[in-house]
Amino acid sequence: MSVDLTTRIKNLKLKNPVTVASGTFGTSDEYAGYVDYKKLGAIITKTITVRPRPGNPMPRICEVSSGMLNAIGLQNKGLADFIEQKIPYFRKLGVPLIVSIAGESAGEFGLLAKTFDRFRSVVNALEVNLSCPNVESGGVNFMKKQKRILDAIKAVRCQTKLLIFAKLSPELGDVLEIADNVLKRGADGISVINTLRGMSIDINGRTSRIVRDFGGLSGPAIKPVALRYVYQVKKEFGVPVIASGGISDWRDAVEFLIAGADLLAVGTSNFVEPRATMEILKGIRVFCRKEKIKSIKEIRGSYRPRDQKGKGCSR
Amino acid sequence: MKKRFDEKAIVLENRRINDRYYKLVFSSAPLSRNIRPGQFLHIRINEGQDPYLRRPFSYFRTSPGKVEILYEVLGRGTLILAEKSKGDPLMVMGPLGNGFRTAIGKRKRVLVAGGIGVPPLVNLAEQFSSDYLLIGTKSKAEILPMAELKKVKAKVLCATEDGSVGFKGFVTGVLEKVIREEDSRQLFIQTCGPKSMMKAVMAIAAKNGIEGEASWDESMACGVGACLGCMVDTKTGLKRACADGPVFSFSELVP
Numbered sequence: 001m002s003v004d005l006t007t008r009i010k011n012l013k014l015k016n017p018v019t020v021a022s023g024t025f026g027t028s029d030e031y032a033g034y035v036d037y038k039k040l041g042a043i044i045t046k047t048i049t050v051r052p053r054p055g056n057p058m059p060r061i062c063e064v065s066s067g068m069l070n071a072i073g074l075q076n077k078g079l080a081d082f083i084e085q086k087i088p089y090f091r092k093l094g095v096p097l098i099v100s101i102a103g104e105s106a107g108e109f110g111l112l113a114k115t116f117d118r119f120r121s122v123v124n125a126l127e128v129n130l131s132c133p134n135v136e137s138g139g140v141n142f143m144k145k146q147k148r149i150l151d152a153i154k155a156v157r158c159q160t161k162l163l164i165f166a167k168l169s170p171e172l173g174d175v176l177e178i179a180d181n182v183l184k185r186g187a188d189g190i191s192v193i194n195t196l197r198g199m200s201i202d203i204n205g206r207t208s209r210i211v212r213d214f215g216g217l218s219g220p221a222i223k224p225v226a227l228r229y230v231y232q233v234k235k236e237f238g239v240p241v242i243a244s245g246g247i248s249d250w251r252d253a254v255e256f257l258i259a260g261a262d263l264l265a266v267g268t269s270n271f272v273e274p275r276a277t278m279e280i281l282k283g284i285r286v287f288c289r290k291e292k293i294k295s296i297k298e299i300r301g302s303y304r305p306r307d308q309k310g311k312g313c314s315r
Numbered sequence: 316m317k318k319r320f321d322e323k324a325i326v327l328e329n330r331r332i333n334d335r336y337y338k339l340v341f342s343s344a345p346l347s348r349n350i351r352p353g354q355f356l357h358i359r360i361n362e363g364q365d366p367y368l369r370r371p372f373s374y375f376r377t378s379p380g381k382v383e384i385l386y387e388v389l390g391r392g393t394l395i396l397a398e399k400s401k402g403d404p405l406m407v408m409g410p411l412g413n414g415f416r417t418a419i420g421k422r423k424r425v426l427v428a429g430g431i432g433v434p435p436l437v438n439l440a441e442q443f444s445s446d447y448l449l450i451g452t453k454s455k456a457e458i459l460p461m462a463e464l465k466k467v468k469a470k471v472l473c474a475t476e477d478g479s480v481g482f483k484g485f486v487t488g489v490l491e492k493v494i495r496e497e498d499s500r501q502l503f504i505q506t507c508g509p510k511s512m513m514k515a516v517m518a519i520a521a522k523n524g525i526e527g528e529a530s531w532d533e534s535m536a537c538g539v540g541a542c543l544g545c546m547v548d549t550k551t552g553l554k555r556a557c558a559d560g561p562v563f564s565f566s567e568l569v570p
Contacts, residue, residue, distance in 0.1 A: 026541035061544035066364040271537040
């Protein structure tokens with residue numbers, strides 16, 4: 001029995017819901033030899049900024065319980081390099097592409113959107129990164145003033161017909177309130193969650209184990225938080241949702257589907273298991289076959305709250 | 316496209332060989348055939364989440380169907396690794412990164428090793444003709460057992476900080492002595508070890524106009540160049556230790 005994994009997001013049709021979270025899959029063919037890129041539903045790029053960014057000094061990463069902290073700092077070669085060097089690669093690859101963008105001002109967000117709008121034959125959507133924990137201007141602290149988020153989304157919407165996903169994190173404030181506001185200003189969907197700010201101390205040096213005091217926590221450690229926001233956003237607004245946060249195996253993937261995720265962005269797990277996306281795809285198929293599910297539409301958003309009047313719950 | 320594998324290997328042997336090193340042997344035909352000196356293996360120690368990330372290891376030696384690594388117990392990952400026993404599975408990615416230059420013309424190869432940088436350079440010295448292997452360590456108890464150095468054809472000179480064997484002091488002192496005795500224009504240095512040692516080696520090389528390579532290491536997550544966690548400052552910009560290195564030429568590195 002073949003299982004229909006086709007995922008439709010407005011006018012965009014993907015062959016399956018499995019993608020990669022921004023910043024966890026390199027910028028071109030780093031995982032070639034481990035992953036058949038053509039089998040991915042879509043690819044989400046590392047965040048692109050207008051100008052090149054060198055990122056933060058070392059050490060940028062450390063392991064914590066069931067996850068890692070990172071303080072990469074949006075290292076990337078900038079917009080012009082991406083257009084020249086990477087767009088031709090992705091054009092040839094032919095896998096649906098979601099470009100992650102971040103600006104330090106509404107003007108920069110607008111410029112990025114305008115530029116990528118010219119490549120609508122290669123780029124299918126933009127993920128607007130409003131929640132990077134590791135940069136100052138344009139980062140999660142900067143965006144705590146909600147007006148800046150809304151100005152960024154408005155600027156992007158003015159410049160492009162591409163699908164727009166706003167990448168939010170609870171670090172910004174009330175995710176549901178912000179989601180409501182960005183959707184009213186033209187975002188097509190929501191991407192939740194980004195990394196959560198955490199800390200790890202070297203007890204001998206009595207200082208941070210990474211270059212900054214705080215870094216972005218990712219991996220299985222944040223999965224329950226991500227799952228909750230995916231569920232809440234989907235339930236409240238019914239818009240397309242890209243889920244990211246600790247998706248490590250097919251069971252996690254199915255949980256996120258049940259919570260209502262449209263796309264499943266596998267992130268830090270790629271670092272641990274380079275074939276994670278492929279294994280998840282296989283696992284979803286096997287699960288559906290066993291459960292006699294013909295299309296993932298049958299499980300997507302199928303979560304039902306427990307009956308609170310059940311035995312043992314009432315006093 | 317370079318050949319890369321993600322193997323479910325089986326532990327064949329795992330034991331402590333002295334105060335410092337543990338030796339682990341695992342089965343893997345493709346890795347044993349394809350790995351080169353200075354490349355590394357990225358090992359998922361447990362299938363669960365403790366430890367969560369893979370750990371990079373240089374490899375020490377190969378034999379048909381088998382790969383040997385030497386490691387030190389330094390943190391949670393290696394502590395768990397030390398408990399593995401014969402028959403346990405181990406997920407091993409590799410070979411990753413770029414290894415040492417093997418063809419150096421008619422120059423004399425001088426290898427300068429310290430700590431956990433010793434195994435990959437012993438490996439290089441076993442496979443490619445080398446003139447000197449200089450090993451620096453704290454004391455006699457921490458030097459690689461002599462039995463492990465039998466196949467090295469180079470002249471092995473040791474330096475210990477406490478003088479319990481070889482020269483008393485740092486390995487850089489031995490390097491300076493070699494440079495004085497040899498024609499420095501005819502030398503090529505390859506080094507692997509603590510950063511402070513490699514920096515000192517590079518400073519001596521620069522002063523004497525000697526070319527060479529260093530295996531530069533940073534904490535890694537992905538091991539394939541995706542996460543940008545292990546960047547190294549070079550004269551041509553930031554490079555990834557895992558994918559662009561870990562071996563860089565002295566002239567490339569910013570001291």
